[in-house]
Amino acid sequence: MVDLASMREPSYTGENRCWPCTLVNLAVVGVFVLWLAVRKRRVLSLVVASVGVGIVYLRGYVVPYTPRFAPQLVDASPLPNDLFHDAIDEHEAERESLADADLDGETVMRELGAAGVLVAEGEMLLLADEVDEAWRDEMDALASLSLSDLAAEVERSMPNVGRADTLVTDGSEWVVVGDAGGELVARPVAIAELAAYRTLGDRIDDEAVRLAGAESFRMFLEACPACGTALVESSEVSCCGGYMTPRQSPNETLVCPSCEQRLFTFPSE
Ligand SMILES: [Zn+2]
Structure with missing residues (x-):
């Protein structure tokens, strides 16, 4: 049996999940699945759909280098920005x-x-x-x-x-x-x-x-x-790097990958 928790990438999931990256990736997976379906590759399209969505769920994104382009893409899109900023308010x-x-x-x-x-x-x-x-x-x-x-x-x-x-x-x-x-x-x-x-x-x-x-x-x-899971090091900033100026380095944190919660933030230099 595959240990799903160990495949998780805490830097890009849980409280660090970047919604612009997630949406762009789900859209890419969706387009690819449609393309396969149109070409009558039904089984393959199902496999791609479930594996693609699974990877986005576990790792935050499936398309390489997503964090470098997704935020700009979403910024340029007609989607309301509030859609993504609610998560930040909650975080505050x-x-x-x-x-x-x-x-x-x-x-x-x-x-x-x-x-x-x-x-x-x-x-x-x-x-x-x-x-x-x-x-x-x-x-x-x-x-x-x-x-x-x-x-x-x-x-x-x-x-x-x-x-x-x-x-x-x-x-x-x-x-x-x-x-x-x-x-x-x-x-x-x-x-x-x-x-x-x-x-x-x-x-x-x-x-x-x-x-x-x-x-x-x-x-x-x-x-x-709370649950006994080994803590992993992560970074406070979501992959957009959106909430700080480029000169600040993001704080390093200790998070529980099961509870998806932060346990400690190392003081920044
Ligand atoms: Zn826990």
Whole structure:
């Protein structure tokens, strides 16, 4: 049996899927299938249709170099641009952290080091063994909760969050935090941070450090705390490169290919 998840190209699918590229490719597949059908190649046209659509689904596009021309093509087409920009608005409502702390990284690392939460091993900073173990136990417990029970735990445990609700979109699960519409925090992120926040409870007194520390724990994740799938590196920008100026380099991210959600964004230089 073919492992479909391993064939997926996370840079161009899931939250990174580029809709101009996807539509252009589906149109190309469609034209080719029609051409074959007209030439009475029925079986071949069916094969091309299913394989073509499958590849676009899994890899983002089937025509080589699509990201270089599709966005311009769509720009020049009479299709309304709003069609593609909805996805971006939705993206803006995403917030990467429950904690959303604004302490600088150096202070956080120093405080976590002083409390024995982080230990230096050569050039690397690692979680102390007993902290790592406690955090993983908490994550396992939280991963077994339903989405609404997880949201209730977030609301009960983290005073900074305010209200917490739930949302499921296209198979992705979110904890919605804050009033007035709220912002979306991916379920795996909520699991990792609430577990880290609890783990830090009896080790860190300062609430700001505890929140920022909980946020920083995510960089130590290797597998998705919600489903156990190994995380893969990806890039924040969709293949159009549309939302930033050419001088900015896109942020590198860690994503769960199963949940199709981002777990960590490496700070840009
Ligand atoms: Zn996952």
